[in-house]
Every structure is written in structure tokens, then in C-alpha cells.
Amino acid sequence: KQEVTQIPAALSVPEGENLVLNCSFTDSAIYNLQWFRQDPGKGLTSLLLIQSSQREQTSGRLNASLDKSSGRSTLYIAASQPGDSATYLCALDTGRRALTFGSGTRLQVQP
Amino acid sequence: EPEVTQTPSHQVTQMGQEVILRCVPISNHLYFYWYRQILGQKVEFLVSFYNNEISEKSEIFDDQFSVERPDGSNFTLKIRSTKLEDSAMYFCASRPQGAPGANVLTFGAGSRLTVL
Numbered sequence: 711k712q713e714v715t716q717i718p719a720a721l722s723v724p725e726g727e728n729l730v731l732n733c734s735f736t737d738s739a740i741y742n743l744q745w746f747r748q749d750p751g752k753g754l755t756s757l758l759l760i761q762s763s764q765r766e767q768t769s770g771r772l773n774a775s776l777d778k779s780s781g782r783s784t785l786y787i788a789a790s791q792p793g794d795s796a797t798y799l800c801a802l803d804t805g806r807r808a809l810t811f812g813s814g815t816r817l818q819v820q821p
Numbered sequence: 822e823p824e825v826t827q828t829p830s831h832q833v834t835q836m837g838q839e840v841i842l843r844c845v846p847i848s849n850h851l852y853f854y855w856y857r858q859i860l861g862q863k864v865e866f867l868v869s870f871y872n873n874e875i876s877e878k879s880e881i882f883d884d885q886f887s888v889e890r891p892d893g894s895n896f897t898l899k900i901r902s903t904k905l906e907d908s909a910m911y912f913c914a915s916r917p918q919g920a921p922g923a924n925v926l927t928f929g930a931g932s933r934l935t936v937l
Contacts, residue, residue, distance in 0.1 A: 754914075756927065
């Protein structure tokens with residue numbers, strides 16, 4: 711059974727810092743990995759999707775990498791802003807039509 | 822940008838009552854999902870739906886739950902007799918046809934269910 715772990719559980723940084731969020735998974739047989747953003751009491755917004763054949767994806771200040779062999783993905787946020795404050799979730803698609811989610815990293819960017 | 826729309830945004834119900842949560846997926850999407858998130862816990866898969874039938878369900882999705890696509894636009898989740906532990910945020914999601922893993926899942930804003 712796929713297990714997804716996210717470290718750290720919470721992170722507080724001053725505005726402008728670059729930061730890395732980590733996601734690890736136990737089964738490397740995945741189709742893709744998605745990073746989502748969740749604001750308090752709100753839905754999930756997809757940030758980046760990395761196909762299993764890809765190593766990384768970039769969107770603006772966000773860069774996500776995938777290393778299937780080691781069962782790891784990272785989400786890099788450059789020049790963090792207070793508006794980046796949210797919970798970041800990684801989720802794996804094993805092709806069985808259901809995503810398996812991590813428990814998330816709660817990010818607070820201090821102005 | 823196309824959205825997945827969910828109603829109601831918040832519903833409070835008494836234990837034992839039936840609840841129907843509604844979703845309007847993106848119009849050209851063919852795969853539909855329900856997930857839930859109990860407060861402070863992970864987002865969990867409940868059920869997937871394709872071609873008018875359930876394609877996969879989790880152990881959470883027991884006989885108290887059912888899904889339906891009553892017309893060409895709505896996708897509903899029914900809980901027959903709610904329990905306290907059904908209190909959660911319920912998310913609907915959809916994706917278009919395509920190879921497994923090829924497409925991003927688009928989530929709705931969620932329906933918060935509170936069972937008293």
C-alpha cells in the first residue's frame with residue numbers, strides 16, 4: 711500500500727526566503743505526482759503535475775522535482791511571499807484512478 | 822477558467838438523517854471523484870465514477886454511501902444515515918478522458934458536513 715509522508719509538517723519563514731518542501735513515498739510505481747495548495751477551509755488548487763517520466767516541472771516561482779528511484783519529490787518555492795501561506799499537499803497517482811495524499815506541510819510566510 | 826462547483830458549501834444535519842451533496846463537474850470531463858477530509862487529517866479517496874458506474878471505491882465507501890449522475894451535469898454523493906464520524910469536508914473532482922495519470926484532477930471548493 712502506498713504511503714506518502716511530507717516533511718516538515720509546519721514551516722514558518724520570513725518573506726523573501728527560498729524554501730523546500732519534501733514528499734516521500736513508498737511505492738515507485740506511479741503515473742504522476744501532483745502538488746496542491748490548500749487554503750484554510752477551501753478546496754485544493756493544483757500547482758504542478760510531474761509525469762513519472764519527468765524529472766521536474768516549473769511554474770513561475772515554483773519548481774517540483776521527482777526522483778522515483780529514491781521515492782522523493784521536492785517543491786521549491788523561490789522568493790516566498792505572504793500570499794504563499796497555505797498548506798501544500800503532494801499526491802500520487804498510481805493509475806488506479808485514486809490519488810493518495812500526504813498529510814501536508816503548513817507554510818506561514820511572515821511579512 | 823472552468824470550475825468544479827459544489828453545493829452546499831456547508832450543511833449541518835442531525836445524526837441519522839440523509840444528506841445529498843451535489844457537484845457539477847467540468848463539462849467535458851468524463852471521470853468523477855469524491856474525496857473527504859476529516860478535520861486535521863489527510864485527504865482520503867472515497868469513490869471514482871466513469872461511464873455511469875463506479876470504477877473504484879475505498880473501504881470508507883460502505884453501504885451508507887452512494888453516488889449518482891442523475892443528468893448530464895450533476896454528480897451527487899448521498900449518505901443514507903449520517904454518523905458523527907461522517908463530519909468532514911467532502912471534495913468533488915473531475916478529469917477529462919486520457920491515459921492514466923495524463924491529466925490533472927480539478928477539485929471543487931468542498932462541502933463541509935457537520936453531523937450533530
